[in-house]
Structure formats: structure tokens, C-alpha cells
Amino acid sequence: MNKDQVVYTVRATSPNGCVSPLSPAYVVIRSGSAAQISYSSPDPFSPNPSVTITNTGYGQYVYSFDNGPILNNNGQFTSVPLGAHSVTVWDIKGGENSCPERSISVAETIDFPHFLTPNGDGVNDTWNILGLSGRQGVKIYIFDRHGKLLKELIPSSPGWDGTYNGNPLPATDYWFEVQYPDIFGNTLVYRDHFSLKR
Structure with missing residues (x-):
């Protein structure tokens, strides 16, 4: 069991002393804070430009780089082309009370002819x-x-x-x-x- 889960069971007792059987176990998952998204990238003039997205929120996340395909790649993007870019982050479990999508602008990559x-x-x-x-x-x-x-x-x-x-x-x-x-x-x-x- 995950440390963020709590199991509850219910047994009802009537005013005249009748006791119900024990209910099935209910698992309650404690929600965490909203997703905190940050990124890191090497020097914009790096010969191997990459971007790493770090998400410290609860959930299972997928990513889209520059509105491209949705990837389950742990937020790792390599061979980043020249220019400024954006990454969109989704919690795949989403739901009404979650923040299902967040977009951030990430570092640019720059080059020069040698x-x-x-x-x-x-x-x-x-x-x-x-x-x-x-x-x-x-x-x-x-x-x-x-x-x-x-x-x-x-x-x-x-x-x-x-x-x-x-x-x-x-x-x-x-x-x-x-x-x-x-x-x-x-x-x-x-x-x-x-x-x-x-």
C-alpha cells in the first residue's frame, strides 16, 4: 500500500444493538499539492541541446513538445531544434479536481556556423x-x-x-x-x- 493511501472499513450498529457485517475496504488516496513544473537545459549554445522537465506533483504525466505527439518519456527531450519552444504537461488521470494541462515556455537552443x-x-x-x-x-x-x-x-x-x-x-x-x-x-x-x- 502506498503511504499516501488510507484504508477504511465501516460497521454500522443500530440503536437496538444490531451490528452489520464489516463493509468492503475503501481506499482513500490523499491528494497532494498542485503540480510544480520546472525545466532545465544546458547552455543554449550546447552542441547537443536537450530539455528536462521536472514535475514534483502527484499524478502520472505525459508531455508534448511544441504541440507535437504526446509522449510518456519522463520529460526528457533530446536533439532540440534551434529556437524557442514550449512543453505541455498533462496528468493522464486528470479528473475534475486536477489540473489536467499545463504549458510552460522552455529554453531556446541557438547555434552558429563554425x-x-x-x-x-x-x-x-x-x-x-x-x-x-x-x-x-x-x-x-x-x-x-x-x-x-x-x-x-x-x-x-x-x-x-x-x-x-x-x-x-x-x-x-x-x-x-x-x-x-x-x-x-x-x-x-x-x-x-x-x-x-x-
Whole structure:
């Protein structure tokens, strides 16, 4: 028996002393608090983006990622595509007094090309951050190895073509900084580098 269950039996006695047989056992399950849902995910720039949903409420839960199929996967989502996402959580036992569905917004995944090859072939001819194109307030800065600012971008722009003042820059590594608001409005900063190949 579960520690949250209590078994009751009933025996009735009439005023004139007649006693009924013992009733069948009734199991009463104590209800817990409402579901408390939280999530965790690695750095938004992780090469293997995943999201883990944690639910500390009572019940048996299933999950839907971005309105996709309903899964009984313990809240584990791997290979999360770029962008912002939502997860819907259902208690499969539901019922009138339960909260049958809860939706939360979860972390986004973001990526960047590791190479820029501006040779006109249509592949990696420009460089930009991936996964933030619809986000407002994003700033992207590109620097040379000495820290000189070469270009400021926004995600919806075509990107950087490997030039400075119209002149092609040499093949080497370049550094970037992206400042962006997360889904809660906090400004996050990420720095890394990529290679320009000619």
C-alpha cells in the first residue's frame, strides 16, 4: 500500500444493538499539492541541446513538445531544434479536481556556423547566429584577434561577408559576442570564435 493511501472499513450498529457485517475496504488516496513544473537545459549554445522537465506533483504525466505527439518519456527531450519552444504537461488521470494541462515556455537552443567561406558558392558565404532571427534586442559583434570591432549585426540581417570597409579580410579565426534576451527578458552574453577560410 502506498503511504499516501488510507484504508477504511465501516460497521454500522443500530440503536437496538444490531451490528452489520464489516463493509468492503475503501481506499482513500490523499491528494497532494498542485503540480510544480520546472525545466532545465544546458547552455543554449550546447552542441547537443536537450530539455528536462521536472514535475514534483502527484499524478502520472505525459508531455508534448511544441504541440507535437504526446509522449510518456519522463520529460526528457533530446536533439532540440534551434529556437524557442514550449512543453505541455498533462496528468493522464486528470479528473475534475486536477489540473489536467499545463504549458510552460522552455529554453531556446541557438547555434552558429563554425566556418565562413565567402567564395560565392552559396554555402557559408555569410556568417550569422542561428536560432534568434525573430528575437528583438539581439546584438552581435564580430572582432579580429586583437579585439578590433569589425562588424555589428542583427540576426535578421544577411550576415557578415568577411570584409571590413569593403575589403576582404584574411583567412584566420574571428571572435564574436552575442547579447540577447532569454525568454524571461534577462540579457545573456555568449562569446566564441569561428574560422574564415578563403
